[in-house]
């Protein structure tokens with residue numbers, strides 16, 4: 001008894017999929033508007049054992065350090081990318097994911113303020129990562 005229009009995209013978060021979207025950006029906009037704090041992780045994500053994550057964590061630290069070294073005067077958002085599986089990413093950041101977007105397959109984490117360094121350090125098992133190159 002589906003009344004869904006197959007040419008349209010439907011929000012996978014809304015229980016009642018009453019409204020379809022013509023395109024991905026419409027759906028993305030809807031998600032941003034209505035589900036900005038939705039962070040239920042997708043069920044297909046499998047947790048990766050910590051022993052397998054240590055290499056990745058080190059790589060992330062390195063990338064972060066490079067980023068901050070090049071932009072140490074910059075204040076604000078720093079964006080970087082790293083190649084890893086979705087499973088690995090979620091395993092590392094699962095408790096810190098503030099938003100998940102099914103439409104964009106993207107996860108949002110945010111670290112800011114005085115505790116940010118410490119918090120990231122705990123996640124990445126290297127609590128002095130931020131002190132190595134900066135005061």
Ligand SMILES: [Zn+2]
Nearest residue numbers: 011013014034
């Ligand atoms: Zn929705």
